Amino acid sequence: MKAARYYGQGDIRIDDIPEPTPGPGQVQIAVDWCGICGSDLHEFLEGPIFIPPKGSPHPITGAELPAVVMGHEFAGVVSGVGADVTGVSEGDRVAVEPYYVCGECSACTAGRYNICRKLGFIGLSGFEGGFAETCVVDQKWVHQLGDLPTDVGALVEPLAVAYHAVRLSGLKPGGTAVVYGAGPIGLVTVASLKATGAGQVISVEPAAARKAKATVAGADVVLDPTETEVGDAVRDLTGGAGADVAFECAGIDAVLASAIGAVRPGGRVVNVAIWGHPATVQMNDLVLSEIDLIGSLAYCGDHPDTIKLLQDGKVAADQFITGRIGLDDIVEGGFRQLIDNKEENVKILVSPR
């Protein structure tokens, strides 16, 4: 079968590899659609980051370069089930929660497997991925899509990232949130906030094309930080108090400082961004207002609720699909397109079949 494998910076190749077959407790999925994630772009431009280099195999999968298949935002149709699989049948439309976890560490035993000390991602840390005609995963990572089409199913993963971050924020219904950045993760965060009952969602974004998308995603107000002092504007929009929560989806010092300055005393800042450098933080701003800065990583038990939001029409997923390509075009029509036209694009879906 065809699969996109990572060989190093700027080097992704379409290889012909053996089709995986499901072992006991495993499910084989014929992949319909797999989205290209920002972390895929980072691997392409600056990696390997999460991908295990040659000589440093992943502790759970044993995979290392160059045998790593990419792609972790995928959905498809079940094409085979191994022994002992129940509740999943051939023909089911499913999305995948793309993890490898140890199951033994303190995080895993506490049910917070997304912060497993050995965490790996299908499509980054193993021999399997969504940029392939078929993919085999353990049944526990398979989530039924019901009537949802599989292109929307491929968006469940990034939406689950947002749903998880919103859950960690502890925002109460009717509360006010500020979302910094209207790239893919910022946009799904805005959509997830509105879908789950936020009262007022303020998007902060300087790029014109992204500002327009933030409004479509559901932002009540879009602030341009090059034109507006964001902290003052947020206080004006909240009766002087400040926002209840803020989401840092940019990984930029000035953005983090603005987020800390935009929440009310006692508010919470959720950092969703992966950073490329150490941050400079005015700790006294955290102290004097008892602000809580928490990191959010991926998802943990968030797929069912995320799928429900899509099934109930609480999130209009089509707005996030800005391109559809075949597997052979993944580098030029996918990675290069997203890098060169990042403001126009949100999510490009790849069909591997």
Added chain:
Amino acid sequence: MKAARYYGQGDIRIDDIPEPTPGPGQVQIAVDWCGICGSDLHEFLEGPIFIPPKGSPHPITGAELPAVVMGHEFAGVVSGVGADVTGVSEGDRVAVEPYYVCGECSACTAGRYNICRKLGFIGLSGFEGGFAETCVVDQKWVHQLGDLPTDVGALVEPLAVAYHAVRLSGLKPGGTAVVYGAGPIGLVTVASLKATGAGQVISVEPAAARKAKATVAGADVVLDPTETEVGDAVRDLTGGAGADVAFECAGIDAVLASAIGAVRPGGRVVNVAIWGHPATVQMNDLVLSEIDLIGSLAYCGDHPDTIKLLQDGKVAADQFITGRIGLDDIVEGGFRQLIDNKEENVKILVSPR
């Protein structure tokens, strides 16, 4: 009456000023003992910091240099009550929660008055302070000491700082905490943790005199960061998991990084220190383990529980009193002594009468 007033860096004078009289709802206290706080030392060495400079009066008190009386860790005996004061009588031994708050901002109306936007401290932001023969405060800031002597009463304030930080940490009974720094705040944090049910308290401190004090305060283990890799040692002490919570009582980049590295995935780091510089933070360490970094400021409703801990003998307060002086000796025998012999001292109490 005699009072110690701040005039600028290195310039604290004993002035003769009019004795304050209690207005309606106010209580006059004959101060028995007032401790010298680390923030007092910062004002002396680097200030004015919290003290309002000339021309920038505090928004609540209207006080500005040079009329600011210092001292906020004090207790004494009620020597007069104004009209409409109930439940407080002359002769009562009391400690003071030394605040000025606006009562109107979102934090105040939510009951979190310690993060009031206009917060001020008696002894830093007003005409009143504990380094004076008498002090007048609003009744709401007066806490009955019962049978506790007033020297122990002067320790209620720093202990309340620790009790508040422990409360914010959310540590469950039997859990493990790491306390970075065994200066005055680190020591009272260790004591407060043990008094409130922590299972294992690990103190991290390089100075020999302070290490010994940490053990007296109740630390189960004292780690010297110049001899031990703290993160590894904490994991060894916690079955590989990491601590549940850590307290940063130092305000040092490497300490904050160590604290983030010592807690388990999903753990919490409480920053108690006031920082003299921006911190460098590896945000990805917060993200990949979903660690929660929260600032803790002073206290809010923590005085009654703190007094109860002392009354019940859960904290042996005497260990923290390393000196007693008169008001006239406050600069040489107090401030200079604490600055020049900081590792030998914890709390020097000043008697203004």
